[in-house]
Amino acid sequence: MKIVLSHLTKKFPGRGRGAKKKEDVTAVNDFTFEIPDGRLVGLLGPSGCGKSTTLNLICGLQKPTEGQIFFDEEDVTPLTPQKRGVGMVFQNYALYPHLNVEQNIRFPLENLKGADKLSKEEMRARVEEAAGLVQIGDLLDRKPAELSGGQQQRVAIARALVKLPRVLLLDEPLSNLDARLRLQTREEIRRIQKKTAITTIFVTHDQDEAMSISDLIVVMKDGLVHQIGKPQEVYDDPANLFVAKFLGTPPINLFEGRVEKGSLFIGEEAVLTLKDIPDQPVHVGIRPEGFILSENGSFTCRLSRPEVMGRDVSIVSTHPASQNPVIRSIVDAESCEHLSGDNVCFLLKPRKVFLFDQTTGTRIPFETA
Amino acid sequence: MEKQNLKGWLYLLPALLFLGAFLIYPLIDVFIYSFEEGYNSASQTFFGTGSYNYSYVLHDTYFLQALKNTFILVIITVPVSTGLALLISVALSSIKPLQELFQTVFFLPYVTNTLAVGLVFMILFKKTPYSDGLVNLLIHFFGGSSVDFIEGPYWAKMFVLCFYTVWVVMPFKILILTSALAGVNPVYYNAARVDGTGRIRMFFKITLPMISPMLFYLVITGFIGAFKAYSDAVALFGTNLNAAGMNTIVGYVYDMLYRDSGGYPSYASAAAIILFAIVLTITCINLLVSKKHVHYH
Numbered sequence: 001m002k003i004v005l006s007h008l009t010k011k012f013p014g015r016g017r018g019a020k021k022k023e024d025v026t027a028v029n030d031f032t033f034e035i036p037d038g039r040l041v042g043l044l045g046p047s048g049c050g051k052s053t054t055l056n057l058i059c060g061l062q063k064p065t066e067g068q069i070f071f072d073e074e075d076v077t078p079l080t081p082q083k084r085g086v087g088m089v090f091q092n093y094a095l096y097p098h099l100n101v102e103q104n105i106r107f108p109l110e111n112l113k114g115a116d117k118l119s120k121e122e123m124r125a126r127v128e129e130a131a132g133l134v135q136i137g138d139l140l141d142r143k144p145a146e147l148s149g150g151q152q153q154r155v156a157i158a159r160a161l162v163k164l165p166r167v168l169l170l171d172e173p174l175s176n177l178d179a180r181l182r183l184q185t186r187e188e189i190r191r192i193q194k195k196t197a198i199t200t201i202f203v204t205h206d207q208d209e210a211m212s213i214s215d216l217i218v219v220m221k222d223g224l225v226h227q228i229g230k231p232q233e234v235y236d237d238p239a240n241l242f243v244a245k246f247l248g249t250p251p252i253n254l255f256e257g258r259v260e261k262g263s264l265f266i267g268e269e270a271v272l273t274l275k276d277i278p279d280q281p282v283h284v285g286i287r288p289e290g291f292i293l294s295e296n297g298s299f300t301c302r303l304s305r306p307e308v309m310g311r312d313v314s315i316v317s318t319h320p321a322s323q324n325p326v327i328r329s330i331v332d333a334e335s336c337e338h339l340s341g342d343n344v345c346f347l348l349k350p351r352k353v354f355l356f357d358q359t360t361g362t363r364i365p366f367e368t369a
Numbered sequence: 370m371e372k373q374n375l376k377g378w379l380y381l382l383p384a385l386l387f388l389g390a391f392l393i394y395p396l397i398d399v400f401i402y403s404f405e406e407g408y409n410s411a412s413q414t415f416f417g418t419g420s421y422n423y424s425y426v427l428h429d430t431y432f433l434q435a436l437k438n439t440f441i442l443v444i445i446t447v448p449v450s451t452g453l454a455l456l457i458s459v460a461l462s463s464i465k466p467l468q469e470l471f472q473t474v475f476f477l478p479y480v481t482n483t484l485a486v487g488l489v490f491m492i493l494f495k496k497t498p499y500s501d502g503l504v505n506l507l508i509h510f511f512g513g514s515s516v517d518f519i520e521g522p523y524w525a526k527m528f529v530l531c532f533y534t535v536w537v538v539m540p541f542k543i544l545i546l547t548s549a550l551a552g553v554n555p556v557y558y559n560a561a562r563v564d565g566t567g568r569i570r571m572f573f574k575i576t577l578p579m580i581s582p583m584l585f586y587l588v589i590t591g592f593i594g595a596f597k598a599y600s601d602a603v604a605l606f607g608t609n610l611n612a613a614g615m616n617t618i619v620g621y622v623y624d625m626l627y628r629d630s631g632g633y634p635s636y637a638s639a640a641a642i643i644l645f646a647i648v649l650t651i652t653c654i655n656l657l658v659s660k661k662h663v664h665y666h
Contacts, residue, residue, distance in 0.1 A: 061559055082565030094560040098578040098664035107574075108564035163564065 008067035042210035045220035087160030241361035290352025291329035297345035402638035454542035479540035487604020494518035
């Protein structure tokens, strides 16, 4: 099922004293976007950007100040959570500690009334189906406290899926798991989503997580949507400085630069030749993989040390115009066998170089000459 | 390891000494007294040992009356006060404005002196040949005939005693239950709401199990407290409880110790041991029942 958010806004009353008292906090500011049917969508942003609020608005735990939410053509904005048919997995899973796994998963089914009411056998079958889907069929008698974090997570997903929701919502689903389990579980979520084909939205602050499993990511900050797109598109074509900085590990390298007479200058060196761009100061972002080691490269940095990571080598260097303490560039292991001396010279891949307006941070598109 | 143990015991020593001298020793002593027949505290002598004290106490009509009073009191006040406290706490935690004011109001009886409150109750419920108390005025207003709740029929006196006890013990229970309710993580309610859980089911399936340890604590202490009731009866009916027919087990023990010039410590001890056995039995039953219905996490 397709989900459409239309001018969705959520304001919380201000709690400050004095002059700030009346000022409302806008957690979600005028969101308008469409989530296509059957996709896995990641809401990505730093903490406090309004992504959890968005999730709560979609599931109905909070009422929007303005705007509407549509599930397909149906306006669900005035509906209570139970009438929306959403399944939600909470950050700390919210499994009822006094019920065992089976009772936890069965809980939503027991709420069904009237024509939807299920017999004991039907419930049993549904619970077993959901438990089988997340592979916890052998844990049904346990209490949540007797399960590992990963198992609890699966129970929570099973409980959300058992009522066959129209939409599945996951709030920071991996944040309580250790690193190894996180990798495993995100594959699991992807697998379950593919199998059930339920439109799924998950919230995360971890760009790795969002990039790796989402069909679509929504990058948010301060209650505003900054960019929506397929993970690779957003990475390759960031709309602004924030998106460029937020996506990618290692993070993008940023420099103070300027456009002068058709050339891009970082420090005193002209690193790229550009077409049709007025002279102006700019922020220059270069992805770590945008550097090519070359003796006649036009961009000279002070070499700190190479970090060998097996397949690749990460060259750590410094530059006076850099906004970060160090510059990280990732190059092939073979190309830097003869790395020596104090300085290291690079050529730049133009597609991995982004220019941003110094004041607004918006992207300045360019073409190389 | 050995040395560590020694140190630990050393730290415990002061507490153990006090507990031993003022709790364990008297307990054993009472137990011994209860089997010494005709013990005289002045001359510190007794005739012999046996179970006569128990036989006497169990055949004493005053004791049987006290036993009956105490059981009625327990059976009525513990469920009523706990249930009412739960109701009020749930109501309290679901309102936002003036919540703290109401909490204070409900807690006030706890800090008020028992005897002073007893006096007020007496005035409220009393009926003299010349005047009616407030309660009787109310009964008149609704067309009933007045009842003397303090010196009248048994049921009326029992009603006042139960009413008074419930009123006195409730503030503490409300305090405990409101904090227990506040301690339930709201995420469980959110999860339940998303799953379409009705209010009543939410209360019985989530709230109640979550606060069950506190509820259980209140029931156990409530039972024990009600079995030990005495001062409440005195506050309402004066010190001659046997004459009023409103004695309690503890009141009986007290009377046996100090009434009639020196009293009968042997009978008092036997009655105290019987009370102890009753409370122990009830608590054990409570513990057994709780195994199934109380969820610690």
